[in-house]
Amino acid sequence: MPAEGSVGSGRLSFEELLARVRDDPLFRRAVVERPGMALGPFNLSPEQRRALKEEAKKYLRGEQVEPEA
Numbered sequence: 001m002p003a004e005g006s007v008g009s010g011r012l013s014f015e016e017l018l019a020r021v022r023d024d025p026l027f028r029r030a031v032v033e034r035p036g037m038a039l040g041p042f043n044l045s046p047e048q049r050r051a052l053k054e055e056a057k058k059y060l061r062g063e064q065v066e067p068e069a
Contacts, residue, residue, distance in 0.1 A: 014048050021056045025063070031056040 012020070017039075021028050030038035031052055039049055 012042060014044065014052075017042060017044075017052055018055060021052055022059065028056040028059050032060055 021031055027038065035049065035053055039052065044052070
């Protein structure tokens with residue numbers, strides 16, 4: 001059984017997941033590409049899922065910006 005508060009336990013809050021989207025590039029990509037798998041274990045409303053996905057997309061767009069030469 002996962003430790004309390006660990007990923008997959010379903011016990012992370014929306015705010016904790018939002019911080020993880022901001023801090024963890026792999027989780028961010030998973031939220032955009034495979035939201036069902038990334039967010040499935042968590043008890044989130046459709047609005048919260050959408051907000052996390054939009055936040056992840058915003059960060060991914062920033063990562064894909066190439067610096068001008």
